[in-house]
Amino acid sequence: MKINNFFESFLKKDSFFMNKAALMPAYMPSAVVYREEQLQEVANILAPALRLEKPSNLFIYGKTGTGKTLAVKHVLESMNEIAVKNKIKLKTVYINCKLKRVADTEYRLVAQLIKDFGQDVPSTGLPTDELYNLFYQLLDNEEQLLLLVLDEIDHLTKKIGDGVLYNFTRINAELKKAQICLLGISNNLIFAENLDPRVRSSLSEEEIVFPPYNALQIQDILRKRADTAFKEGAVQSGVIEKCSAYAAREHGDARRAIDLLRVAGEVAERSGAAEVGIIHLDEAERKIESDKIINAATSQPKQFQLVLYAIFLISPQKKNIFTGEIYELYKSLCTRSKFNVLTQRRVSDILAELDMLGIINAKIISKGRYGRTREVALAIEETVLFKLKEILEKSLNLSS
DNA sequence: AGGTATTCACATGAAACTATTCTCTGAGTTAGG
């Protein structure tokens, strides 16, 4: 009954949101603003594709939330439109290499490509070169040009090296009828430096850098999104300004600003406030931070959680913890709760990964005569720590 | 005192192994003609 009442009043109370999708990460606005220059450049470079001449391979750099993906998708879309209208055999494929279990290995990348050509391949069991062969056949059975966008390409090479890219750059030589043009997108500005020189030179025949947005631009972007997302008058004045100031201070990350605004809206709505105010922004920022960390921690495998839990246990007494101490405690935790014990080698890697996730701060120090080790400290707030600790205890079902 | 050499406690790298998931193949089995 109580629940019923709750839903009733939930329905009656009208939401701030008109179209929340406009603040979701997947949203594609109809126009890209403040990226005209880059947009034009991309278009210039890719335009020959419409005449079925292979454009230069293109490489796009820029930090997160600078509109790279958006701009490229826009260009692709309009090229597709024109290609369809004029019956040009141009095919564009967009692949995000970061997506786990979709395109984060060589095999899966090619499998994904084949899928885009309308064929299905098993997720495992076949040799990789068979996939390549199938892909060649599909591609080469008619005269066409493939525009292949590899988003977050740095993740791919970090994980499996640049051999794949080398293969792709060489494909053209083997194709008879079709042509393939590569377009890489990377968040990492120095990504190409540790790439095979051959790959680098052929991959980045052209390069475009996307600069961060400045505060005013973010503000404008934000306001446009907010206009579609929120109902009239739902957002207090000053909120958008503050929100964009936050994001600009970081590094001009528009996505973060948009997330922040959406979460602030949700927070405000849940707390029953009359409109979205500046207080909600602060809370939203905290919530995003803590959600991110809790999410990261709980989605890790059990062994990671055990290591993390060991750190939790030691941290109240000591500020700087060393690998050895963590490992000892971890070992006893394992035996006590009947998990198998991993080697110190592995735990060392796990610590490095926890550091990457931003859950701990690990610094490698030398204690001179007393060896070299990681100096580990927790990187999370008290409140989050408590919550996380509880969750871990439950999921590992150990207490005390 | 000043300079080298040691030494610790891990870090870092490479290769190999394990378990799981999946396909493909061919031998053996079954059922229908």
Add this chain to the structure above:
DNA sequence: TAACTCAGAGAATAGTTTCATGTGAATACCTGT
């Protein structure tokens, strides 16, 4: 004889282990003054 079943071989992948090598600076050990 065609269709079916099922075990075994081969792949891809994630997570580890094993073995080998690297490393920064506090100490131990010299050395000459």
